Amino acid sequence: MASIPESFENNNNNKNPISLDHIIPPDFKNILKLPTSHIWTPSPDDHHPLTNNSEPVPIVDLASPDALALTAKASEKWGIFHVTNHGIPVNLLSEVEVQTRKLFELPVSQKLLAVRSPEGLTGYGLARMSPYFPKQMWHEGFTIMGSADHHARQLWPHGHHITFCTVMDEYQKQLKALTERIIGLLFKSLGLTQDDVKWLKPKNGSITSQAVLQLNSYPVCPDPGHAMGLAPHTDTTLLTLLYQSNTSGLEVLDDSNGWVTVQPLPGALVVNIGDLMHIISNGRFKSVLHKAVVNQTHHRISLAYFYGPPMDAKVSPAMKLVDPDHPPLYRPVTWKGYLDAKKKDFYKALGSIKYDVNDKNECN
Numbered sequence: 001m002a003s004i005p006e007s008f009e010n011n012n013n014n015k016n017p018i019s020l021d022h023i024i025p026p027d028f029k030n031i032l033k034l035p036t037s038h039i040w041t042p043s044p045d046d047h048h049p050l051t052n053n054s055e056p057v058p059i060v061d062l063a064s065p066d067a068l069a070l071t072a073k074a075s076e077k078w079g080i081f082h083v084t085n086h087g088i089p090v091n092l093l094s095e096v097e098v099q100t101r102k103l104f105e106l107p108v109s110q111k112l113l114a115v116r117s118p119e120g121l122t123g124y125g126l127a128r129m130s131p132y133f134p135k136q137m138w139h140e141g142f143t144i145m146g147s148a149d150h151h152a153r154q155l156w157p158h159g160h161h162i163t164f165c166t167v168m169d170e171y172q173k174q175l176k177a178l179t180e181r182i183i184g185l186l187f188k189s190l191g192l193t194q195d196d197v198k199w200l201k202p203k204n205g206s207i208t209s210q211a212v213l214q215l216n217s218y219p220v221c222p223d224p225g226h227a228m229g230l231a232p233h234t235d236t237t238l239l240t241l242l243y244q245s246n247t248s249g250l251e252v253l254d255d256s257n258g259w260v261t262v263q264p265l266p267g268a269l270v271v272n273i274g275d276l277m278h279i280i281s282n283g284r285f286k287s288v289l290h291k292a293v294v295n296q297t298h299h300r301i302s303l304a305y306f307y308g309p310p311m312d313a314k315v316s317p318a319m320k321l322v323d324p325d326h327p328p329l330y331r332p333v334t335w336k337g338y339l340d341a342k343k344k345d346f347y348k349a350l351g352s353i354k355y356d357v358n359d360k361n362e363c364n
């Protein structure tokens with residue numbers, strides 16, 4: 001079986017190997033006019049208007065007795081919501097923000113020492129979806145899986161990496177527990193027990209889940225109206241927990257209202273349902289299209305914690321949610337298989353695993 005990082009890697013035998021142009025960010029600080037390479041070519045989804053009239057993205061107070069019902073409602077209607085009273089200390093959130101800014105404020109020459117390799121998952125570079133778009137995004141990222149030690153030593157060779165690593169370790173530990181708690185709530189609201197999703201548990205020998213921490217940076221942009229921070233996408237995972245600090249930029253596409261800004265809520269985290277959770281819920285929970293826009297005055301950062309099942313687990317609509325009135329919508333797929341489907345056609349991956357109405361339905 002492939003090791004964890006290998007499962008995420010770009011395949012060397014890939015007919016379209018990733019070029020360094022799709023990994024190495026420019027020196028944003030020294031760009032005074034938006035280069036042609038970054039003048040965004042809008043996709044059909046970008047043409048929806050930005051609305052100010054929509055109701056705001058819901059807030060779920062995890063300490064409330066209604067947390068279960070509110071989580072289910074927000075996941076069905078929006079696929080995204082804020083959580084408050086989540087138990088992650090405010091000072092840990094401030095500390096991860098300080099460390100993230102410290103990283104992205106390093107000189108470009110220093111950041112390039114920790115650049116992600118074409119085959120690798122972790123390190124500094126452009127978003128992994130960059131090769132699927134004709135233009136570059138106004139974004140740089142740093143991806144961590146487990147310990148950040150290897151790449152952090154390259155950024156800060158004289159021992160200054162230690163605080164960064166300690167803070168990121170603690171953040172990942174606390175976010176893992178919180179994510180598992182929210183996933184538990186989501187399954188419970190669907191009427192699923194641990195036993196109903198036991199196929200999500202690893203086969204003997206492998207570890208229980210895969211998690212990736214992605215630090216996102218959107219530098220100040222000379223022409224934000226023509227640039228894109230992070231192109232419209234859905235997250236592939238079960239669940240993403242996002243800390244967006246206090247600068248807005250995250251937008252979600254609402255079917256009836258167009259793009260809606262997810263205004264930062266001090267101290268709150270944003271929960272985002274991923275494609276794999278949408279599949280397990282047999283389409284009940286929405287996996288929402290979202291993007292990040294940039295601005296001319298504030299350097300925005302965000303931290304996205306992606307949580308997925310073990311790489312070898314086949315994900316499919318839960319049996320309990322399937323009956324003659326609700327036939328299974330999707331074929332079983334592993335996370336790796338799903339990432340490969342995105343590589344083939346970024347916006348049609350879910351469609352590619354959808355059962356044809358004429359198919360004989362099978363479920364797990």
Ligand SMILES: C=C1C[C@]23C[C@@]1(O)CC[C@H]2[C@@]12CCC[C@@](C)(C(=O)O1)[C@H]2[C@@H]3C(=O)O
Nearest residue numbers: 008127128129212214233234235236237306
């Ligand atoms: C676990 C993962 C989700 C992600 C791909 C990755 O392997 C690591 C980076 C993640 C990220 C962050 C920015 C947006 C995104 C679409 C991308 O290009 O890389 C997500 C990926 C995803 O949700 O598929």
Ligand SMILES: O=C(O)CCC(=O)C(=O)O
Nearest residue numbers: 214216244250292302304
């Ligand atoms: O920066 C943001 O607000 C969005 C980040 C995001 O969507 C991602 O990392 O997948």
Ligand SMILES: [Fe+2]
Nearest residue numbers: 233234235290
């Ligand atoms: Fe995302």
